Amino acid sequence: MVVTTLTQHWKMLLQRIFRAVIMGPPGSGKGTVSGRIVKSFGLMHLSSGDLLRANIKAKTELGLLMKSCIDQGQLVPDDVISRLILTEMRNIDQSSWLLDGFPRTVSQAESLDNVCSVDTVINLDVPYQTIKQRLTSRWLHLPSGRVYNIDFNPPKIAGLDDVTGEPLIQRDDDTPETVTRRLKAYENQTRPVLEYYRSKGVLETFSGTETNKIWPHIQALLSKKLSLQN
Numbered sequence: 001m002v003v004t005t006l007t008q009h010w011k012m013l014l015q016r017i018f019r020a021v022i023m024g025p026p027g028s029g030k031g032t033v034s035g036r037i038v039k040s041f042g043l044m045h046l047s048s049g050d051l052l053r054a055n056i057k058a059k060t061e062l063g064l065l066m067k068s069c070i071d072q073g074q075l076v077p078d079d080v081i082s083r084l085i086l087t088e089m090r091n092i093d094q095s096s097w098l099l100d101g102f103p104r105t106v107s108q109a110e111s112l113d114n115v116c117s118v119d120t121v122i123n124l125d126v127p128y129q130t131i132k133q134r135l136t137s138r139w140l141h142l143p144s145g146r147v148y149n150i151d152f153n154p155p156k157i158a159g160l161d162d163v164t165g166e167p168l169i170q171r172d173d174d175t176p177e178t179v180t181r182r183l184k185a186y187e188n189q190t191r192p193v194l195e196y197y198r199s200k201g202v203l204e205t206f207s208g209t210e211t212n213k214i215w216p217h218i219q220a221l222l223s224k225k226l227s228l229q230n
């Protein structure tokens with residue numbers, strides 16, 4: 001009797017966990033929108049790109065092995081990134097979460113499905129021309145993943161993070177040639193993931209060229225989903 005009640009209690013708690021993924025080509029605004037989702041809805045945020053860059057900065061064996069792949073604009077191998085993300089997810093699996101940058105191939109989506117099902121996939125559909133302009137003026141605070149843009153959201157003091165005052169960097173893979181390669185990788189390897197999630201009925205696409213215009217629609221969707229959930 002007690003066991004049954006406890007099981008039901010845990011089931012209820014687990015049901016309330018909201019699992020979301022944000023997808024879109026490089027530079028479509030995944031990191032920017034993720035920051036807003038975290039602030040508005042309190043979801044835990046896990047970014048595969050931030051995780052890989054942290055490994056490179058810390059010169060871990062994995063980071064050193066993956067650096068050339070990333071700098072060349074290629075995806076890192078599925079087994080490496082799946083293991084890394086699924087391990088990291090154990091730290092946040094008691095909360096609602098948002099995965100950013102993972103999955104990026106159908107094989108990665110299947111690995112995730114083997115662990116849990118995703119409630120909602122937010123797909124940012126931004127034209128490639130818009131993206132190319134944005135990425136040449138992207139600046140990053142590496143430890144936090146906070147992103148800036150000279151035209152869109154410049155830091156208060158040029159070259160420094162607003163929160164910590166630490167220096168900002170430009171990513172080695174944000175050069176025009178590498179961005180072109182990353183967009184090709186997106187087209188060939190990541191676009192099929194959209195179909196994968198569409199067929200599961202969880203894909204929500206937001207099209208536009210400005211994050212500030214897309215954001216209210218994402219906010220409305222998540223408000224609805226999260227209120228239904230609880």
Ligand SMILES: Nc1nc2c(ncn2[C@@H]2O[C@H](COP(=O)(O)OP(=O)(O)O)[C@@H](O)[C@H]2O)c(=O)[nH]1
Pocket residue numbers: 024025026027028029030031032033134135137138139147148149150151152153209210211212
């Ligand atoms: N001009 C402009 N830049 C934006 C907009 N939204 C995001 N950005 C910038 O575009 C760059 C790419 O955004 P980011 O969130 O890092 O994209 P991600 O690669 O998909 O995670 C960053 O420098 C952002 O500050 C926008 O609506 N207009």
Ligand SMILES: Nc1ncnc2c1ncn2[C@@H]1O[C@H](COP(=O)(O)OP(=O)(O)O)[C@@H](O)[C@H]1O
Pocket residue numbers: 025026027030048049050052069070071073074075076077081100101102103104105108173182
């Ligand atoms: N899920 C993933 N699968 C394979 N490679 C990944 C994945 N996530 C990140 N990477 C690698 O890290 C790079 C940077 O990723 P990310 O920070 O998400 O950048 P962006 O969305 O701007 O392309 C990718 O170009 C790729 O080399």
